[in-house]
Amino acid sequence: MNATPPPATPPPATPPVDALPAVTPPLDAVVVGAGPAGLYQLHRLRELGLRTRVFEAGGDVGGTWYWNRYPGARCDIESMSYSFSFSPELDQEWVWSEKYATQPEILRYLHHVADRFSLRGDITLNTRVTRAVYDEERHLWQLSTDTGESVTTRFLVMASGCTSTVKDPGIPGADSFAGPVHHTARWPREEADFTGRRVAVIGTGSSGVQVIPLIAEQAAELTVFQRTPAYALPARNRPLTAAEVTEWKAGYPEFRAAQRRSKGGSVCEMPTRSALEVGEAERTAAYEAAWQEGLLSAILRSYTDILVNEEANETVAAFIRSKIGSIVDDPRTAERLSPRGFPFGTKRPCLDTGYYATYNKPQVTLVDLRETPIEEITPKGVRTADGREHLVDVIVHATGFDSVTGSLLAPDIVGKGGVTLREKWADGPVNQLGLVSAGFPNLFTVTGPLSPSVLTNMVVSIEQHVEWITDCVAHLRSNGITEIDATPEAEAAWTAHVAELASGTLYPAADSWYLGANVPGKPRVFLAYVGGADRYREACAASARDGYTGFTLSGPPA
Structure with missing residues (x-):
């Protein structure tokens, strides 16, 4: 069977918001992806008592460790380090067998996490979110899936992974x-x-x-x-x-x-x-x-x-x-x-x-x-x-991925004023703290572009992002706020800061997937924050401490 992924098809024309059916009452949160990021985000949002659903394109949980099952697949960070830290009990009960765990062992670990914290009941498998449209009047996202389902939610968390969109080999014949x-x-x-x-x-x-x-x-x-x-x-x-x-x-x-x-x-x-x-x-x-x-x-x-x-x-x-x-x-x-x-x-x-x-x-x-x-x-x-x-x-074919931004641009995401995320990021991703892109309120990205993500132990960065997002949502709800958006000024400053730090290193000297150079036509922008996870964590914490500087908080809608 020819398993080469088909070429991407152009996105459908964007119908008006009122053409999309809504579900009443809306969900509090939707998480896209049931890999490590999606599992932990679901766990934390459920602790807040939020009505949350996860949509996962694969046939089971695991994210990249579900899909990447080729012979020899294993993590390049030590098993005892590449694992969740949020539960001391989980740390003590799970036993890793090798210095670098293979894909089957990592997948068993993620299945154990899903079962131990009873997460599967809120996860819909074999379902891909194809479209998300922001309703500016109600401060809600309206989602469509490839199974024909329509869902309305206050918060949308993209936990769809940095290496989940497969790169077409692009070879004639x-x-x-x-x-x-x-x-x-x-x-x-x-x-x-x-x-x-x-x-x-x-x-x-x-x-x-x-x-x-x-x-x-x-x-x-x-x-x-x-x-x-x-x-x-x-x-x-x-x-x-x-x-x-x-x-x-x-x-x-x-x-x-x-x-x-x-x-x-x-x-x-x-x-x-x-x-x-x-x-x-x-x-x-x-x-x-x-x-x-x-x-x-x-x-x-x-x-x-x-x-x-x-x-x-x-x-x-x-x-x-x-x-x-x-x-x-x-x-x-x-x-x-x-x-x-x-x-x-x-x-x-x-x-x-x-x-x-x-x-x-x-x-x-x-x-x-x-x-x-x-x-x-x-x-x-x-x-x-x-x-x-x-x-x-x-x-x-071992030709890799459309990394970091590919999974975020795969769905047709439509923000304020009918602007799509593809249009907003036509010259490369822009956002505030790697978390929210201006004009796309209540849409959070976990380990997305302009955050440390792929330059770090991903599980550690996932936990930091999920915890920041969870604390932010809790703050918004406790203060009756229904919308958070990045300010254009903060977004521009953060994007420039990330680029400036990268320019002081040797990273831009290589045609790498860190720069999107492996995908024809992709903007050449260094996609990760090189300042260190410690420095980044403090920047995120400082914004929250100061009342979420760099963001605009508003609502409820009239």
């Missing part, structure tokens, strides 16, 4: 291939067997780095099509011992508090020196220690200037390229796998579990698309610019 086609972000529920087959994997980002070694164990031939080589660091994954788990659990209260105070949601010592202050031998020893540690953040936190100084960054990049050369037997292949032309860390680094060593297998071939780009997919395989047709039985 993609629909002509006669064999099975899979996408890592929409993997079939049944096991895909590659035994004895000729397989093509297109893409070498995080999902490609994870899936390629496991496909290579089965396939008779594996051809990897690489456009941009990835910086991949060894995971050093292993089972957790009972003693380690016990120690973690004993220290969880202090650890969780430290997570919330940290810059990235992970607890670690922060560097104090420049990479250029020390000699080469000392620097190499520090990088080697980080390489052996098996944490993505270990090398990045070795020195203060790795993400802000090109010369300092190159010392890390050269070290990693030397490691690739020591692992991969063929020098030409090793060079093709060695990233050049963009700084380390400016594209999300990957965790390697046998990735580079896979290219030493005789049945694995690397095709460098910088040398011979793909021209088309044919019924029998993949044709490259050198005229060669690579004959394969199965194609796997």
Whole structure:
């Protein structure tokens, strides 16, 4: 079955608000998405006694961990850290089995959370919100779903995820291939067997780095099509011992508090020196220690200037390229796998579990698309610019997502004055504190654009956003306020602040999905706040303390 996602269709014309049927009485809140963010937001809103519904496009809860079930899928943050902190009881009762949990284990954890806190009763599965229109007179959102249901709600929380909208590979002839086609972000529920087959994997980002070694164990031939080589660091994954788990659990209260105070949601010592202050031998020893540690953040936190100084960054990049050369037997292949032309860390680094060593297998071939780009997919395989047709039985696309903004722009969201969110964000997202975009009142985004989100431990950032939104809604209700909107002035100032901070780093030097560069036609805007989760948390808290500065509070409607 061809599982490549279909191209996006243009949004329907926007009918007037009064053409949309309403439900009486309206709900207090609707949450879009039942991944970690949606589950926690539902839990907190129900604690307020709000009538809340969650709409989830998937067949079960889990969000990205429901959809991304490809072989080798696992988190790149340690399991004991990548988990909810809001319930000390949950911390103590759940036992993680590995340093880096696999997708099935993370999904079981999220199912446990949904069941333990009795959340499923308010979650509607297999239902996608397709349209949301703001009623300015009543301060309500009117929603439509792909199942034909219409719902009215005071508050709308988009917990739809940063990596949930699949990027179309965009390769000519993609629909002509006669064999099975899979996408890592929409993997079939049944096991895909590659035994004895000729397989093509297109893409070498995080999902490609994870899936390629496991496909290579089965396939008779594996051809990897690489456009941009990835910086991949060894995971050093292993089972957790009972003693380690016990120690973690004993220290969880202090650890969780430290997570919330940290810059990235992970607890670690922060560097104090420049990479250029020390000699080469000392620097190499520090990088080697980080390489052996098996944490993505270990090398990045070795020195203060790795993400802000090109010369300092190159010392890390050269070290990693030397490691690739020591692992991969063929020098030409090793060079093709060695990233050049963009700084380390400016594209999300990957965790390697046998990735580079896979290219030493005789049945694995690397095709460098910088040398011979793909021209088309044919019924029998993949044709490259050198005229060669690579004959394969199965194609796997590991081409990633329309990240951060894709899931927010997928529905037709219509705000004040009939302006759509797509129109408002035509040149890139703008909002106040990454939470509310002016002209779209009562619409909150969890870990959306211009917040720390993808540069942090996502669970920590999710909890911070959900708790801020929940406290805000409680404040509004207790004071008889029915509408909160961002002020255009605060929105402009925050958007400029986020851009200014990013410009002081090396991040804009890479054509990455952080900038939307992987999606043709997407505005080139750095999508995350680089100032640190700690600094961001304080900015959000300060706004709330001062009566929600940067926002306009009004209502009830006349």
